[in-house]
Amino acid sequence: MPNERVYNFAAGPSILPLPVLERAAKEITNYDGSGMSVMEMSHRSKLYEKIFNGTQQKLRTALKIPDNYKILFLQGGATLQFAAVPMNLIGRTGKADYAITGNFSQNAYKEAKKYGEVRIAASSADRDHVYIPKQADIDPDPDASYFHYCGNNTVYGTEWKYIPDVGDVPLVCDMSSHILSKPVDVSRYGVIYAGAQKNMSGAGLTVVIVREDLAGHAIPETPTVMDYKIQIEKNAMYNTPPAYNVYILGLVLDWLADLGGVEEMEKIKSKRAALLYDYIDNSGMFIARADKDSRSDMNVTFRTESEELDKKFIREAAAAGFVNLEGYRTLGGMRVSIYNAMPMEGVEKLVDFMGAFEKNN
Numbered sequence: 061m062p063n064e065r066v067y068n069f070a071a072g073p074s075i076l077p078l079p080v081l082e083r084a085a086k087e088i089t090n091y092d093g094s095g096m097s098v099m100e101m102s103h104r105s106k107l108y109e110k111i112f113n114g115t116q117q118k119l120r121t122a123l124k125i126p127d128n129y130k131i132l133f134l135q136g137g138a139t140l141q142f143a144a145v146p147m148n149l150i151g152r153t154g155k156a157d158y159a160i161t162g163n164f165s166q167n168a169y170k171e172a173k174k175y176g177e178v179r180i181a182a183s184s185a186d187r188d189h190v191y192i193p194k195q196a197d198i199d200p201d202p203d204a205s206y207f208h209y210c211g212n213n214t215v216y217g218t219e220w221k222y223i224p225d226v227g228d229v230p231l232v233c234d235m236s237s238h239i240l241s242k243p244v245d246v247s248r249y250g251v252i253y254a255g256a257q258k259n260m261s262g263a264g265l266t267v268v269i270v271r272e273d274l275a276g277h278a279i280p281e282t283p284t285v286m287d288y289k290i291q292i293e294k295n296a297m298y299n300t301p302p303a304y305n306v307y308i309l310g311l312v313l314d315w316l317a318d319l320g321g322v323e324e325m326e327k328i329k330s331k332r333a334a335l336l337y338d339y340i341d342n343s344g345m346f347i348a349r350a351d352k353d354s355r356s357d358m359n360v361t362f363r364t365e366s367e368e369l370d371k372k373f374i375r376e377a378a379a380a381g382f383v384n385l386e387g388y389r390t391l392g393g394m395r396v397s398i399y400n401a402m403p404m405e406g407v408e409k410l411v412d413f414m415g416a417f418e419k420n421n
């Protein structure tokens with residue numbers, strides 16, 4: 061199918077809405093009569109400023125972000141935030157709490173240990189991260205500068221269904237793989253961050269939402285470009301922002317608003333995931349990985365009884381136009397990433413394909 065779009069179930073970078081790509085294609089050589097591409101534009105130009113500030117405003121509207129939170133569009137991926145978060149926040153008490161529910165939260169924890177006294181306040185490592193700890197399993201330190209967790213575990217396919225209660229300690233959440241999939245009470249958080257390539261835009265843009273009073277306490281070694289306070293003062297333009305990906309995010313937010321916003325997206329993504337999980341639970345061949353009450357609506361992980369059969373399934377699915385179904389390289393099995401842009405039809409057809417595969421094998 062060389063000239064057709066496939067159903068791309070990649071974990072990231074991942075599918076973007078077709079209308080967004082088509083509009084970007086239309087505007088690629090001449091944006092809004094400027095005679096140039098957004099990619100070729102000075103980030104200090106009036107026209108680009110309008111795109112940048114407009115996209116911030118669209119995100120503020122989409123997630124109902126209160127005024128005392130600043131929106132930064134930065135480079136470096138979620139991984140750079142693994143360092144930026146402790147550098148900016150740990151100075152208050154020198155201590156921080158982490159919940160370990162997968163590889164990304166583990167990496168964030170390891171990075172933070174370079175900057176202070178960092179403690180594991182909750183973990184699902186005892187059962188290889190098939191579940192999310194309950195509130196009663198969390199042991200928060202009231203003296204921690206912040207509590208960090210990863211809202212959706214992209215690799216393991218689990219998702220926090222509640223916001224942990226850690227008293228007055230600011231919550232920091234890595235929302236890379238489920239931001240914009242449902243409403244979020246931003247006022248419960250100190251910092252929210254997300255790499256854009258899962259649910260928002262292209263790789264290279266990182267969205268950071270910071271409660272303003274938490275900025276301004278960075279440890280002295282903090283690189284200037286990573287200092288929230290300085291980025292806030294410069295409206296996230298201390299250096300060149302990932303300009304084109306910010307523009308794409310703006311188009312994605314227009315698309316989402318036309319659809320009914322995150323409230324509507326929550327209904328869609330719940331339905332999409334339920335379709336797949338129901339099929340897997342009733343199947344005689346496929347076995348879901350995560351505990352029922354902890355399953356991610358974005359990354360569905362499962363396997364068969366045999367690695368051979370997993371491989372055959374992945375191969376035949378790809379030939380039929382359902383691509384990138386292999387599980388994370390250390391986990392094996394299958395992973396179906398169903399981000400916002402995946403149409404319901406993609407999951408319906410995948411389930412049909414799974415049914416036919418089960419019958420034939």
Ligand SMILES: *Cc1c(COP(=O)(O)O)cnc(C)c1O
Pocket residue numbers: 072136137138139140164210212213214234235236237255256258
């Ligand atoms: C993909 C991902 C990351 C890593 O993002 P980069 O942009 O590659 O740094 C971190 N956290 C989560 C939850 C992810 O899904």
